[in-house]
Amino acid sequence: MGILDGKRILVAGVTLDTSIGFATARVAQEQGATVLISNFGRALNITKRIAKRLPTEPPVLELDVTNADHLAGLADAVRKHVDGLDGVVHSIAYGNPETILGGKFLDGPWEDVAQAVQVSAYSLKSLTAACLPLMGPGGSVVGMTFDASVAWPGYDWMGFAKGALESCNRYLARELGAQGIRCNLVSAGALKTLAAKAIPGFDRFEDEWTKRAPLGWDLNDLEPTARTVVGLLSDFFPKTTGEIVHVDGGYHAMGA
Secondary structure (H helix, E strand, C coil), rough: CCCCCEEEEECCCCCCCHHHHHHHHHHHHHHHHHHEEEECCHHHHHHHHCCCCCCCCCCCCEECCCCCHHHCCCCHHHHHCCCCCCCCEEECCCCCCCEEEEEEEEEECCCHHHHHHHHHHHHHHHHHHHHHCCCCCCCCCEEEEEECCCCCEEEEEEEHHHHHHHHHHHHHHHHHHHHHCCEEEEECCCCCCCCHCCCCCCCCHHHHHHHHHCCCCCCCCCCHHHHHHHHHCCCCCCCCCCCEEEEECCCCHHCC
């Protein structure tokens, strides 16, 4: 038996098999869940190919979290495969690396900042609201952040967007608690994912992380993060909400 036996889980934002979303979908299936994944646009065909690498090939939904029509039709799209959802994973973020990352904090144009905030933060609310008709007591929403309590070199406006995401998580926890639905974030350490490669100067984090994390840290190992997400999707954290769980080898707790 797995800790997600009988659970129906949507993992939104799966592109490559080196992504946290993919690793989460895999571990969720290994723990007994029925999994659906999503993407949109040109990446959708990549996701459909990548889906075949999971233990069980899942349905792939087209979902752009900034598209009102996609959000309005999400519940019906999900119902074609399962009759409800027990968990939702928000593994979605975007910021234009040419304009708002890599030391461009003072120059980032509002249009691109607004896009980053909508895709990376506001969409947690949008996705959750679209899934609410499918969820009930015991449901769990889990999103991905990168510790927004400090300013990171080169992360700039994406760090700002992650700060908004972390605040959004707390307000969702407040709003959804009466329905018995939890909302939490996982703050992963530095990992060599597609998203990380889009951050100019990300390589500056790598050596420092492996040196300072007291438990050690493997930049290529997505398993600890995926297991934590799956744990939060399970029934083992029935009274945990509005929380940010760090999976970073302890890096966040260390001084210089």
